[in-house]
Amino acid sequence: MATRSKMPTTSDLVKASISGKKTDFVGIAVAFILLLTVFVSLGILITLLADMLIKGWSVFADRGWDFISSPLSPDPEKAGLSQAIFGSLILMVFVVIVAFPLGVGAAIYLEEYAKDTRMTRFIVANMRNLAGVPSIVYGLLGFAVFVQLLSGITNGRTLISGGLTLAVLVLPIMMITASEALRAVPDALRQASYGVGATKWETIRHHVLPVATPAILTGSVLTVARAFGESAPLLLAGAVLSNFFSAPAGTGVVTLVTEGDYTALPIVVFNWARQPQKEFVAITAAGIVVLLVILLLVNGVAIYLRDRASRRAA
Amino acid sequence: MNVFSVHDLNVYYSDFHAVRDVSVDVKEHEITAFIGPSGCGKSTVLRCFNRMNDLIETARVEGEIKYHGVDLYGGEVDPVQVRRHIGMVFQKPNPFPKSIYDNVAFGPRIAGFKGNLDELVESSLERAALWDEVKDILDQSAFALSGGQQQRLCIARAIATSPDVLLMDEPASALDPIATLRIEELMHELKGEYTIIIVTHNMQQAARVSDRTAFFNVSLNEQGQRTGQLVEFDETGLIFTNPKETATEDYITGRFG
Amino acid sequence: MTSHGTEPSSAAPRHHDESRHHFTEILEEIKDGMVEMGSLVIDNARRAGVAIVENRLELVPEIIGADDEVNLRYAQLERLTFETLARQQPVAKDLRFLVSATRILYELERSGDLVVNLAYIVDRLHGLPESPQLRSLLDRLVGASCDVLASGITALSNMDEVAGRLVDEEDDVVDELVGAFYDEISRERNEIGLEAGIALNRMGRFLERIADHGVNIGENTTYIVTAEFPGDTHLGIRDED
Numbered sequence: 001m002a003t004r005s006k007m008p009t010t011s012d013l014v015k016a017s018i019s020g021k022k023t024d025f026v027g028i029a030v031a032f033i034l035l036l037t038v039f040v041s042l043g044i045l046i047t048l049l050a051d052m053l054i055k056g057w058s059v060f061a062d063r064g065w066d067f068i069s070s071p072l073s074p075d076p077e078k079a080g081l082s083q084a085i086f087g088s089l090i091l092m093v094f095v096v097i098v099a100f101p102l103g104v105g106a107a108i109y110l111e112e113y114a115k116d117t118r119m120t121r122f123i124v125a126n127m128r129n130l131a132g133v134p135s136i137v138y139g140l141l142g143f144a145v146f147v148q149l150l151s152g153i154t155n156g157r158t159l160i161s162g163g164l165t166l167a168v169l170v171l172p173i174m175m176i177t178a179s180e181a182l183r184a185v186p187d188a189l190r191q192a193s194y195g196v197g198a199t200k201w202e203t204i205r206h207h208v209l210p211v212a213t214p215a216i217l218t219g220s221v222l223t224v225a226r227a228f229g230e231s232a233p234l235l236l237a238g239a240v241l242s243n244f245f246s247a248p249a250g251t252g253v254v255t256l257v258t259e260g261d262y263t264a265l266p267i268v269v270f271n272w273a274r275q276p277q278k279e280f281v282a283i284t285a286a287g288i289v290v291l292l293v294i295l296l297l298v299n300g301v302a303i304y305l306r307d308r309a310s311r312r313a314a
Numbered sequence: 315m316n317v318f319s320v321h322d323l324n325v326y327y328s329d330f331h332a333v334r335d336v337s338v339d340v341k342e343h344e345i346t347a348f349i350g351p352s353g354c355g356k357s358t359v360l361r362c363f364n365r366m367n368d369l370i371e372t373a374r375v376e377g378e379i380k381y382h383g384v385d386l387y388g389g390e391v392d393p394v395q396v397r398r399h400i401g402m403v404f405q406k407p408n409p410f411p412k413s414i415y416d417n418v419a420f421g422p423r424i425a426g427f428k429g430n431l432d433e434l435v436e437s438s439l440e441r442a443a444l445w446d447e448v449k450d451i452l453d454q455s456a457f458a459l460s461g462g463q464q465q466r467l468c469i470a471r472a473i474a475t476s477p478d479v480l481l482m483d484e485p486a487s488a489l490d491p492i493a494t495l496r497i498e499e500l501m502h503e504l505k506g507e508y509t510i511i512i513v514t515h516n517m518q519q520a521a522r523v524s525d526r527t528a529f530f531n532v533s534l535n536e537q538g539q540r541t542g543q544l545v546e547f548d549e550t551g552l553i554f555t556n557p558k559e560t561a562t563e564d565y566i567t568g569r570f571g
Numbered sequence: 572m573t574s575h576g577t578e579p580s581s582a583a584p585r586h587h588d589e590s591r592h593h594f595t596e597i598l599e600e601i602k603d604g605m606v607e608m609g610s611l612v613i614d615n616a617r618r619a620g621v622a623i624v625e626n627r628l629e630l631v632p633e634i635i636g637a638d639d640e641v642n643l644r645y646a647q648l649e650r651l652t653f654e655t656l657a658r659q660q661p662v663a664k665d666l667r668f669l670v671s672a673t674r675i676l677y678e679l680e681r682s683g684d685l686v687v688n689l690a691y692i693v694d695r696l697h698g699l700p701e702s703p704q705l706r707s708l709l710d711r712l713v714g715a716s717c718d719v720l721a722s723g724i725t726a727l728s729n730m731d732e733v734a735g736r737l738v739d740e741e742d743d744v745v746d747e748l749v750g751a752f753y754d755e756i757s758r759e760r761n762e763i764g765l766e767a768g769i770a771l772n773r774m775g776r777f778l779e780r781i782a783d784h785g786v787n788i789g790e791n792t793t794y795i796v797t798a799e800f801p802g803d804t805h806l807g808i809r810d811e812d
Contacts, residue, residue, distance in 0.1 A: 089475070115371055188408040194369060196421035196475055197398035206420065207410055495590040502593040521658040522594070550652040 048245050049292070054140045056285030063215055067286060072268065081290060084268040087159060087239070088228060088294075090257055091264055094163025095170055095227045102167075102172025110175075111182040112204055115304035124179075130172040138169040139236030147238050157238025162264070165229045165237040173226070177219025181212040214309040221302030225295050231266035239267045315342045316380075317479060317509045318363060318544075325358050325378035329534060332358045333542045337376075338528055345501055346508045347520035347550065350530035351565070356513045356540020359530070360481050362386075363511065364400040393440040398425055401472030407464035409456035409471070414439075414448050417456050417467055421475040429537040434474060441507075442470035443500050459535065462493025465492035466500065479534065480504065486519065499524045517566055527553040529562045594659050595636065599798065601672055602727070604648045609707050609724035609788075612683045613717050615779060618657030618714030619689045623774070626698045626708050626746065634690040641683035646800070647677050667798060671791040675727065678784040678791075682720060685777040692770050700763040708752045714783040715745045734794035738789030739801070747780040749775050 059067050070080020091230040106127075114120045126259075142165025146154050154160040185208050240261045256262075269291060272284040318340035323438045325333040333355035339344050348356035358367070367373040367388065379386040386396065398421070410417050418435045427434065435452070439445040444466040451458070456467055465485060472480055482501075486494040501510055501523050514520050520527050528547040535541045546553065557563045622630040652672045657663070661669050693699070693747035696697045699706065719741050753773045759766050793801045 186408075188404060188406060189410065191366070191369070191402075191404060192408040192410060192471075194366065194394075194403040195397060195404070195422075196362070196424075196425050196471060197394055197396075198420075199394050202424050206424075211411055492590060499590055499592055500615055518660050522660070550658065554657040 006307065008159055038041030046262045052285045052288045052292075054285075056282055056287075056289050059282050059286035060289075067283070068120075068290070072263070074277070076277060076283050078273075079272070081265065081268065081284055081287060084263050084287075085290070085294075085302050086256070087162075087262040087264040088266075090159045090253075090262075091163050091234075093229060094223055095157070095167045095224050098167035099171045099174045099223070099227075103171050103220075103222065104178045104216060107178035107182055108204065108209075111179050112200070112208065113227045127175055131176055134232075135169055135230055136232045136236070138165060141165070141168065142233055142237035155258055156241070157261065159262045160238055162234050162237045162262060164208045166230060169230065169233055170223045170227045173223050174220060177223060178212075178216050181215035181219060182208060184215060185211045210309075214306040217305045217309060218302050221298060221305070225298045225302075228298065229266055229291070229293060231264070231270050234264055234267055235270075239263050265294070316340065316383060316393055317342050318511075319378075319380040319383075320359075320362075321378040321380075323359065323362065323375070323379060325355070325362065326374040327370065329352075329474065330373040331539060331541045335535075336544045338544060338547055339356075340509060340510050340511060343507075344525040345505050345512060345523055347518050347527045348511065348513045348530060348546075349515070349527060349565075350522045350542070351532060352515070353389055353540055353542065354527045354530035354532050355527070355553075356528075356530045357483055358542065360483055360511060360513045363479070363481055364397045365391075365520060366395050366397075368404065376473065384519070398475045399477050400479040400481060401475060401477035403465070403468050403480060403482045403485045404554055406488045407461055409459075409464050409467050412456065413453045414451040414456050414459070414467060418470050418474045425475055426483060438470040438474040439467075441473050441504065443496070443503070444470055444471050444569055459556035460493070460500055462496060465497060469497075469500065469504075473504075477508065477510070479509045484516075487515065494519070502545070506539065521554045526550055529557075529559070529565060531561050531565070549561045573593040576778045586688065594655075594665075597651070597655050597659070598665065598668060601648060601652055602668070604644060604651070605672065605675055607728075607748070608641060608644045608648065608676070608679050609720065611637065611644070612679055612686065613682065613721055613724070615641070615685045616713065616717050616720070617690075619686050619693075620710065620717070622690060622696055623693050623699060623713070624710045628698065629695060631690045631694045635687055638687045642680065643681040645676055646684075649673065652676070661727045664795065664798075667795045671795050673744045675788050675791050678787050682781045685781050688777055692774055696767060696770050699771070700767050702755075702759055702763065704755050705759065705763075708755055709771075712745065712748045712752055712778050715748055716778040717786075719745055719782040720785035720788070723785035723792070725762065726789045726792045730792065730796055735789035735791070735792035735796075736801040738786045742782050742786050745779060749793045754810055 062078050063070075067080050068085070069082050070078060073079040110120060142161060143212075146161035146164045147156055154164070164189060187209050189211065190203055193207045198206070240263050265287065269284060269287040272280045272287060316339045318338070320336060320338045322341075323333060323336040323338075336355070336359055338346075338371075339358075348360060350356050361367045362379055363381075363386070364536060375387060381396075381400070385391070404484070410420060412420070415435055418438050419431055422431060422434055433532055436445060436449075439448060444463060447463060448459070450469075456464060459467060469480070469485075486497045489497065498519065501512070504510060505525075512520070512524065526548065527550045530547045531545045532540050532541050533543050546557060546559045548558070553562060554566060557566065563569075615634055618637070619632055619634050621627060622634065652669055656669050659665075699709075720740060722734065722738045722741055725731075726738060753772065756763070756768050756771050757773075763771070790801055793799070
C-alpha cells in the first residue's frame with residue numbers, strides 16, 4: 001500500500017493517452033496547397049477577363065450598342081457583331097432542335113430499354129469514343145456530308161450545314177450526359193413504380209424523366225454552351241471567315257438561314273485576332289467579352305431551369 | 315384457403331442457382347414470414363410472387379407458383395396486371411418524389427380508376443394508419459415525412475390499387491424500434507383484409523408478427539455453389555418454441571455459422 | 572385539398588394509438604384466462620364442499636369431470652404464455668407478468684387437483700361421520716379457503732398490489748379454522764374411528780393448501796406490479812406442509 005501513491009491511477013493513464021495536442025503539419029500543408037490551386041485557377045480566369053475588359057473597354061465606351069448591332073466590316077472602326085451573334089444563335093437553335101431530342105432519346109433507349117448485350121455495350125463504348133474525337137474531324141465530316149453530299153438540302157455553305165455539323169458534334173456528349181442523368185435515378189424509384197402496376201413507359205414518363213430532367217437540362221445547356229464556343233468545325237462547314245455584305249434590310253430569317261452566307265462569334269473573334277492592324281486588338285477583346293457574357297447568360301439559364309425542375313420534382 | 319401454392323420453385327441468375335426446390339403454401343388472411351441468413355433466397359422467392367424478378371434480365375424462374383389456382387408464370391399472364399393484385403413494400407421507404415396525395419393516387423390513376431380518387435386516397439391512408447398525420451399536408455412532398463411515416467405511405471400506396479396480397483421485403487429494417495412496432499401493429503390490422511408475406515432478417519419480428527414462418531438456409535450444391543433452400547415451414551408458435559430441424563433451432567437460437 | 576371530407580371513411584379499420592396493441596391483447600387474454608380458470612376451481616371447490624357437508628356423493632363424478640376442463644385450460648394457457656415469451660420478447664412488467672403467469676397457472680392447477688382429492692376422499696369414505704361440529708367446521712373451512720383463493724384471483728384480475736399483499740392476512744382465518752378442526756377430530760376420535768380421522772385430517776390439509784395457493788397468487792400479483800414479493804425474499808413460494 002505504500003507504493004500506491006506512486007502508482008498511476010486509471011484516470012492518469014487515460015489522461016496521458018488522450019491529451020497532448022500535436023500540430024498536424026502535413027494536414028496544414030495539404031490544405032494550404034489545395035487553397036493555392038483554387039487561387040491559381042481563379043487568378044488565371046480573372047486575369048484573362050480583366051485583360052479583355054481593359055483592352056476592349058474603349059470599344060464599348062466609344063461605340064456602345066453600335067458594336068453589337070453593326071455588320072462585319074474591314075474597317076475596325078465600323079466592324080460589329082450583329083451577323084456573328086445572329087449566326088451563333090441560329091446555330092444553337094439547330095443544336096437544341098436536332099441534338100437534344102436525338103441525344104436524350106438515344107439515352108432513354110440505351111438506359112431503360114436496351115438489354116445489356118454485347119451490342120449495347122459496343123454502341124455505348126463507341127458513343128463515348130465519339131465524344132472524345134477532336135472537333136476538327138466533325139468539321140471535315142460536316143463539310144463532306146452537309147456542305148457537299150447533301151447540298152441539295154442544305155444549300156451548301158449555309159447555317160443549316162453549320163448547325164447540323166455542330167449538332168452531330170455534341171450529340172454523343174448530349175447522349176452521355178442524359179445517360180448519366182438517367183443512371184443517377186435510383187432503381188428503388190423504378191421498383192416502386194413497377195410495384196404498383198405501372199408499365200415501363202409509365203414508369204419512365206412519370207417517375208424517371210421528372211427526376212432526371214434537372215440533370216439532363218443542366219448537361220444539355222452546358223453542352224450547347226460548348227457548341228457555342230466551337231470554331232474549328234465551323235471553319236470547315238462553311239462559315240465565312242472574311243467580311244460579307246449583309247443581306248438587304250427586311251430579308252426574312254428563313255432566307256438568311258437557308259441561303260445566305262453565315263458566320264459565328266468565335267469565327268469572327270478568330271478572324272479579328274489574326275488581323276495585323278493594331279485597331280483590331282480592341283475589338284477582338286470586346287468580341288471575347290461579348291462571347292463570355294453570352295456564355296454566362298446561357299449557363300445562368302441552365303442553373304435556373306435546373307432549380308425550377310428539381311423543385312418541381314421534389 | 316391457399317392464395318399461393320408454390321411447387322418446386324427454382325430461381326437462377328444466369329448460371330447462379332439462387333433458390334432450389336422451394337414448395338410452400340401461403341394461406342389467405344395470414345401473415346407468412348420468410349426468415350433466414352443473407353443469401354438464403356428469401357427475397358428472391360418473395361419477388362417471384364409479383365414477378366418482380368422479370369425486371370432482372372438474367373433471372374430465370376422454374377417450377378410452379380399458383381395464385382388462386384392460376385399459374386402465375388403462365389403465357390397469358392401480364393406481370394403489370396399481377397402487380398396491381400399483389401402489392402409490394404420495399405426495404406427502404408421509397409416514396410415517389412411527389413406529393414403525399416400523388417403517391418397514393420398514382421397506382422389507381424394508371425390503372426384507370428374511375429371512382430372518387432379523393433376518397434380512395436383517404437381510405438388508403440386510413441388503412442395505413444397515416445391519415446390523421448397527413449390529412450392537412452396532402453399536397454406536400456412525401457419526403458417531408460419521417461422514415462416510419464414514409465413506409466406507411468408506401469403501404470398506403472400499395473393498398474390503393476386494391477390488391478389482395480401485400481409483399482413486404484424487410485419493411486422495417488430502415489426504421490427505428492418504435493416505427494418498427496407501429497408497422498408490425500399495422501400488419502396485424504391489415505391481415506383481416508389482405509394476405510401478407512414478409513421477408514425479414516429480424517427473426518424476433520417474424521416471431522412477433524407472423525402466423526406462419528418459413529426458414530430458409532444457404533446450402534452448398536454439388537458444384538460447391540451457395541444455394542438457398544427452404545428448411546422448415548410451420549406455424550410461427552411451433553417454429554419458435556419447438557422447431558423440428560436442427561438448422562432452424564441453431565438459427566433462431568443464434569447458434570448458426 | 573379542401574375537397575376532402577373530415578369524416579373518416581367507414582370502410583377503414585380503427586387504429587390503436589398503442590404501438591403494441593396486439594401484444595397487449597395477448598397479455599389480457601392470458602390474464603382473463605387465469606381469472607376464468609380460477610373461477611372454475613372455486614366453483615368446483617364449493618361443489619366439493621356441498622358434496623362433503625350434505626353428503627351428496629352423486630356430485631363426485633361431476634367434480635372430477637370439471638377438473639378436466641381446468642387441466643385443459645391449464646395446458647392451453649401455459650402453452651400461450653410459453654409461446655408469448657418466445658415470440659414477443661417481453662421485458663419489465665410484461666416479463667414479470669408472463670413469468671408469474673406460469674407460476675399462477677401452476678397454483679391454480681394444483682388447487683384444482685386438491686379439490687379432486689377432496690372428492691376422492693368423500694367417495695372412499697362413503698360419506699362423512701354424522702358429527703354436526705365437524706361438518707360445521709368443514710363447511711366454514713371450505714368457505715374460508717375458497718374466499719382466500721377468490722381474493723387472490725380478484726387481486727390478480729384488478730392487478731391490485733395492495734389487495735395481493737392482504738391475502739396473506741385473510742389466510743389467518745383459514746389457519747385458525749384448521750386448528751379448531753384438528754382439535755375437534757382429536758376430541759371425537761373415539762366416535763369416528765381412525766380411518767375417518769385420517770381422512771378428515773387430510774381434508775383439512777388440502778383445504779389449507781388451497782388457501783395457500785390463493786395467498787401465492789396474491790403475492791405474485793404484488794410482484795408483477797411492484798417487482799418485489801411482499802414481506803421477504805422467499806419469492807412467494809410457500810412450504811406445502
